[in-house]
Amino acid sequence: MEKTGAQIIIETLVEQGVDVVFGYPGGTVINIYDALYDARDRLRHVLTSHEQGAAHAADGYARSTGKTGVVIATSGPGATNLVTGIATAYLDSIPLVAITGNVTRENLGRDSFQEVDIVGVTVPITKHNFFVKDIQALAQTIKDAFVIANSGRKGPVLIDVPKDITVMATDYFPVGRFNPREAKRPHPSTLDDAAQLIMESERPLIYFGGGVISCGAEESLQRFSRNIHAPLATSAMGLSAVPYSFPLYLGLIGMHGTPVANKAASLCDLLIVVGARFSERVTGEKSKFATGAKILHIDIDASEISKNMPAYSHIVGDAGEILRELMDRIPQQDNTPWTHQILDFRAKHPMPQNAMPRGIDPRLVLASIQQRVPEDAIITTDVGQHQMITCQHFRFTKPRTFLSSCGLGTMGYGMGAAVGAAVGNPQTRTVLVTGDGCFHMNMAELAVAVTENLPIVVVIMHNGVLGMVRQWQKLFFNQRYSNTTLNRKTDFVKIAEAFGAKGLRLTENDSIDETIEAALREKGPVVIDCIVSENEDVFPIIPPGGTEEDMIFSN
Numbered sequence: 001m002e003k004t005g006a007q008i009i010i011e012t013l014v015e016q017g018v019d020v021v022f023g024y025p026g027g028t029v030i031n032i033y034d035a036l037y038d039a040r041d042r043l044r045h046v047l048t049s050h051e052q053g054a055a056h057a058a059d060g061y062a063r064s065t066g067k068t069g070v071v072i073a074t075s076g077p078g079a080t081n082l083v084t085g086i087a088t089a090y091l092d093s094i095p096l097v098a099i100t101g102n103v104t105r106e107n108l109g110r111d112s113f114q115e116v117d118i119v120g121v122t123v124p125i126t127k128h129n130f131f132v133k134d135i136q137a138l139a140q141t142i143k144d145a146f147v148i149a150n151s152g153r154k155g156p157v158l159i160d161v162p163k164d165i166t167v168m169a170t171d172y173f174p175v176g177r178f179n180p181r182e183a184k185r186p187h188p189s190t191l192d193d194a195a196q197l198i199m200e201s202e203r204p205l206i207y208f209g210g211g212v213i214s215c216g217a218e219e220s221l222q223r224f225s226r227n228i229h230a231p232l233a234t235s236a237m238g239l240s241a242v243p244y245s246f247p248l249y250l251g252l253i254g255m256h257g258t259p260v261a262n263k264a265a266s267l268c269d270l271l272i273v274v275g276a277r278f279s280e281r282v283t284g285e286k287s288k289f290a291t292g293a294k295i296l297h298i299d300i301d302a303s304e305i306s307k308n309m310p311a312y313s314h315i316v317g318d319a320g321e322i323l324r325e326l327m328d329r330i331p332q333q334d335n336t337p338w339t340h341q342i343l344d345f346r347a348k349h350p351m352p353q354n355a356m357p358r359g360i361d362p363r364l365v366l367a368s369i370q371q372r373v374p375e376d377a378i379i380t381t382d383v384g385q386h387q388m389i390t391c392q393h394f395r396f397t398k399p400r401t402f403l404s405s406c407g408l409g410t411m412g413y414g415m416g417a418a419v420g421a422a423v424g425n426p427q428t429r430t431v432l433v434t435g436d437g438c439f440h441m442n443m444a445e446l447a448v449a450v451t452e453n454l455p456i457v458v459v460i461m462h463n464g465v466l467g468m469v470r471q472w473q474k475l476f477f478n479q480r481y482s483n484t485t486l487n488r489k490t491d492f493v494k495i496a497e498a499f500g501a502k503g504l505r506l507t508e509n510d511s512i513d514e515t516i517e518a519a520l521r522e523k524g525p526v527v528i529d530c531i532v533s534e535n536e537d538v539f540p541i542i543p544p545g546g547t548e549e550d551m552i553f554s555n
Contacts, residue, residue: 003172005135005165006031009099010039012142016178018070020044020061020423022054026074027114028101031166033072046423046452048416049444051078055085056416056442057423059094063403064378064421066216068095068149075102076114079160080121084410087125089156091407092237093214095149096156097142098122104164105133122158129158135170143175151181153301154214183300183318190315191322194296195329197313201270201294203338204230207253207282210237210406211275211299217320218399221274222246224323229335231342233261235276236391236406244395248339250346254282255542256388260346262548265290267341273297275319278308279407288547298322351392352539352553359533362389362461364509368516369431369459370395377429378403378421382414382438385467388538390433412441415458419445422454429455429520436462437486443495449525450500456525458501460492463532471537475552476544485534496527506530 003011009032013021021043025033036045048054051073058069069089073082079100089096103112119131128148130141138161145157198204212221218241225232225248232242233253242249251258253265265271271293276282283289286309294312297305298319305314315322353363366389369379379394380403381387387404396402403421405413418432439460449456461467470484496503502522506515506529519526540551 001172002169004031004035004167004169005138005161006035006167008135008138008172009142009161009166010035010043011172012139012175013070014039014042015174015176016143016146018043018068020046021070021072022046022048022057022061022420023072024048024051024054024074024078026078026101028075028103028163029072029166031163032099032101046419046448048419048448050442051081052085052412053416053419053442053445053448055082055096055098056088056413057420057445058096059085059089060380060403060417060420061424062094062096063417064400065424066400067424068097068146069420070097070099072099074114075100075118076116079116079118083121083125085416086122086156086158088405088408088410088413090125092405093154093210094156095154097145097149098156098158100158100160101166102160102162105162106164108162118158119160125156126158127155130160132159132161132165135165135168138165139172139175143178146178147180150178152183183321184316186315186317186322191325191329194313194315195326197270197294197296198228198272198326198330199333202335203267203269204228204272204335205264205268205270205293206230206232206272206274207235207265207276208232208238208241208274209235209276211319212238212241213399214275215300215318215320217275217323218242220320220323224327227327227332228330229333229339230272231264231339233257233264235279235282236404238276239391240396240399240402243397245397250342252391254279255284256392256538256540258351258392259349259540259548259551260342262542262551263345263349264342266292266548268293271295273299274323275299277304283309284542284547285545359536360506360512360530361509362386362530362532362536363393364512365459365506365516365530366390366394366433368512372516372520373429373431376401377431378425380404380414380418380421380430380432382434383409383411384435384438385471385536385538386433386435386461392538411438414438415442415445418456418458419448419452419454422449422456423452429457432456432458434458434460435467436460436464436488436490436492437466439492440488440490446496446499446501446525446527453524455523457519458525458527460527460529461532462492462529463534463536464488465534468538470534474537474555475541492527492529501525501527504528
């Protein structure tokens with residue numbers, strides 16, 4: 001059957017199992033949007049306020065559902081507006097397919113209206129990208145993009161389609177549903193050596209990251225921890241993979257990590273790293289991190305091995321499969337003296353509570369939300385103090401319920417991600433925890449939440465400053481507060497009402513429960529403006545170049 005290029009794009013997306021796309025129309029994708037009109041009963045389109053918001057929405061959809069996020073944008077500024085969202089997905093290994101229009105092939109390279117070489121722009125921030133020169137290759141290219149986005153270490157793929165390709169017609173033949181390429185299986189001797197290393201260890205620690213969630217290895221990781229009797233510490237990307245109540249779970253490791261997780265890293269004799277990349281936010285000064293430990297690194301991406309920290313031994317492949325293979329080789333271990341030492345340290349060194357005498361305590365707000373939302377509620381954040389306080393204090397119990405830009409650290413990520421999560425999970429509640437600086441960046445996406453009547457509660461930790469940078473200025477720059485006091489006059493309650501959402505203001509800790517309950521009774525989006533002290537900081541913090549012995553616990 002003959003179809004236009006635009007129709008082929010839509011048919012192939014449906015064939016790949018896509019049920020929703022996010023985007024914004026424009027001249028070079030107008031034919032794609034015309035084809036979307038005919039397919040509106042099969043493929044939902046969510047119109048965002050800005051292309052960056054669309055990219056973050058596709059990202060949030062992918063993180064929360066485990067599916068591939070899809071975003072469509074026009075050429076030129078539409079395409080370049082996707083760049084921050086694509087880079088966010090790239091740094092956090094999120095499967096995303098971005099489809100951009102471009103000028104007609106005859107107008108390429110002529111500085112045509114809204115022409116940008118988006119393929120060239122995005123080479124460093126995509127797993128792969130395609131420029132479609134031939135309509136005959138269009139359907140297979142889209143399928144290949146899904147294969148690449150979901151194979152190995154997941155990530156974003158961009159497809160750039162000239163407008164004339166979307167207009168012309170050709171015979172269309174279905175290409176079939178994509179299947180990710182299977183990960184290469186490690187050699188049995190590699191697994192044997194790793195098993196022996198684990199059995200020889202007396203003080204093993206498991207440090208895991210987002211790779212565990214990406215491959216669905218959450219249950220295998222918990223069984224592995226029990227099997228080898230080793231405590232667990234997580235990067236921010238790994239949050240929600242292990243329930244907070246898991247007996248050997250130590251929480252966040254690194255700069256803003258728990259005292260016990262960082263102490264365990266300093267004392268362990270074997271550090272088993274699963275689906276994590278040794279970010280400097282975890283290690284600090286690398287020469288001082290886990291100095292007494294051999295490192296066993298398990299990752300699907302061979303390029304991560306010894307990139308940031310030298311591995312004593314490594315296994316490349318799917319983390320879930322590798323953990324199951326190791327458990328088949330390792331009898332139940334007993335490291336009772338080690339685990340007792342660590343759990344005793346945890347009891348004696350809890351997380352600090354540093355609420356200011358005035359203003360809302362963010363920890364109490366999080367605790368109130370925790371008590372009132374179901375376990376599968378999705379928590380999204382922006383980037384900064386509120387993000388780290390959420391990482392430290394919210395007790396996640398279900399996988400894929402924490403969405404945050406942990407690699408790129410994108411301020412303005414949260415509102416778009418909340419939209420995508422709410423679209424992908426309509427039966428549960430989505431809560432965005434953000435700051436006033438972050439929310440200002442992309443608050444226009446609140447209009448989308450209202451239009452779609454999404455059950456999103458936005459909690460703004462409103463301190464009037466760029467909190468994390470200001471905290472660094474306070475601690476390490478002699479309180480020289482250069483351009484971190486916002487002086488905004490924005491009334492977020494009125495902003496919410498202007499967008500059509502419910503607006504609430506929270507100024508007293510005694511009103512937290514009442515306000516959260518009122519917000520959760522609403523069916524549509526709600527914004528809570530939480531007035532927080534500008535001196536409300538996040539602790540503990542390891543200073544630059546420091547170790548767990550240098551952790552700062554208060555001002």
